[in-house]
Amino acid sequence: MKTYKIDLIPGDGVGIEVVREGRKALEKLGAMADVKFEFNELPWSCEYYLKHGVMMPEDGLKILDDCDAILLGAVGFPGVSDVVSAQNLLFPIRRGFDQYVNMRPIKLLPGLVSPIKNDKIDFVVVRENSEGEYCSEGCITEDPVKGKKVIQNSIFTQLGTERIMRYAYEYAVKHGKTKVLSATKSNALKYSMVFWDEVQEQVKKDYPQIESSKMHIDALTGKFIMRPDDLEVVVASNLFGDILTDLGSAMLGSIGISPSGNINPTGEHPSMFEPIHGSAPDIAGRGIANPMGTLWAVNMMLDQLGEHALADALMDAMCAVLVAGKIRTPDLGGTSSTSEFGDAVCAALK
Numbered sequence: 001m002k003t004y005k006i007d008l009i010p011g012d013g014v015g016i017e018v019v020r021e022g023r024k025a026l027e028k029l030g031a032m033a034d035v036k037f038e039f040n041e042l043p044w045s046c047e048y049y050l051k052h053g054v055m056m057p058e059d060g061l062k063i064l065d066d067c068d069a070i071l072l073g074a075v076g077f078p079g080v081s082d083v084v085s086a087q088n089l090l091f092p093i094r095r096g097f098d099q100y101v102n103m104r105p106i107k108l109l110p111g112l113v114s115p116i117k118n119d120k121i122d123f124v125v126v127r128e129n130s131e132g133e134y135c136s137e138g139c140i141t142e143d144p145v146k147g148k149k150v151i152q153n154s155i156f157t158q159l160g161t162e163r164i165m166r167y168a169y170e171y172a173v174k175h176g177k178t179k180v181l182s183a184t185k186s187n188a189l190k191y192s193m194v195f196w197d198e199v200q201e202q203v204k205k206d207y208p209q210i211e212s213s214k215m216h217i218d219a220l221t222g223k224f225i226m227r228p229d230d231l232e233v234v235v236a237s238n239l240f241g242d243i244l245t246d247l248g249s250a251m252l253g254s255i256g257i258s259p260s261g262n263i264n265p266t267g268e269h270p271s272m273f274e275p276i277h278g279s280a281p282d283i284a285g286r287g288i289a290n291p292m293g294t295l296w297a298v299n300m301m302l303d304q305l306g307e308h309a310l311a312d313a314l315m316d317a318m319c320a321v322l323v324a325g326k327i328r329t330p331d332l333g334g335t336s337s338t339s340e341f342g343d344a345v346c347a348a349l350k
């Protein structure tokens with residue numbers, strides 16, 4: 001029997017509640033399909049940090065490295081600074097495993113109602129996930145006149161920028177898409193985004209069949225709302241992609257809907273899947289978080305593992321529950337709990 005080793009990092013807050021539903025769906029799929037998912041649940045979180053002084057053990061990456069995929073809930077909780085949880089767990093995994101692509105589909109599934117008028121929404125954001133504005137370099141100095149002077153660097157390398165651009169174009173070709181739109185801000189960021197545009201100019205030459213364009217990030221947020229039907233593949237830097245995808249998920253009705261695949265395209269290290277939402281301390285522990293983002297992340301994980309039939313089965317089950325319309329979490333105007341939604345999806349699996 002085919003066996004996959006899945007490492008689970010539920011993390012903090014609602015992360016724990018939604019990963020439980022992701023695991024349940026994998027267990028049910030495994031039982032139905034003669035595939036075995038072996039889980040290794042890791043307690044790495046802010047709670048772990050308060051006990052041990054670290055978000056994960058020193059050999060954390062070594063522990064994760066032999067699994068087939070990682071499912072993460074969310075990290076961050078009051079009592080531990082957000083910068084600590086991200087810098088000591090999320091980014092070390094994304095960077096350490098060279099998960100340089102952060103794939104974020106934004107698609108209005110059947111049964112969902114978009115808060116915006118133009119509801120032809122079906123595109124992907126290919127977010128750079130290893131450098132850019134998230135490079136974690138900078139310094140604090142002193143300006144003789146203005147006082148404290150804080151510098152936050154951005155790093156855009158030829159390799160880092162070219163590989164994400166190329167991934168976006170390759171994705172377009174493989175998935176029968178016709179356009180790639182790059183998110184830029186080269187009118188204001190005279191080094192980083194001017195270079196970003198130059199790399200797009202180089203790379204697009206290899207894809208004459210794909211319509212290439214770029215748009216400044218401010219105008220692009222407007223386009224997301226006004227003309228989402230015109231979007232197919234959006235390629236964006238780390239920070240721009242982060243912002244655009246919260247907007248994208250909100251366009252589907254809730255931040256709880258969208259998934260995210262931190263992909264290592266070479267397969268040299270495992271990829272990590274997670275909902276795009278955070279740990280939501282305001283609703284944590286109440287059992288009302290929407291598990292859709294996690295279930296969709298599991299769908300992406302199954303696709304990446306090559307289990308396409310299982311991935312489709314999970315997506316079909318989720319759509320069936322949405323179309324039936326009875327079971328919805330409060331963020332979508334319903335009264336169902338996290339586990340009621342998860343159970344309904346499991347019951348609809350065929």
Ligand code: IPM
Pocket residue numbers: 086090242260276278
């Ligand atoms: C995301 C999150 C993270 C990010 C945070 C928690 C650092 O917002 O995955 O989108 O900015 O990458």
Ligand code: MG
Pocket residue numbers: 242243246276
């Ligand atoms: Mg985000």
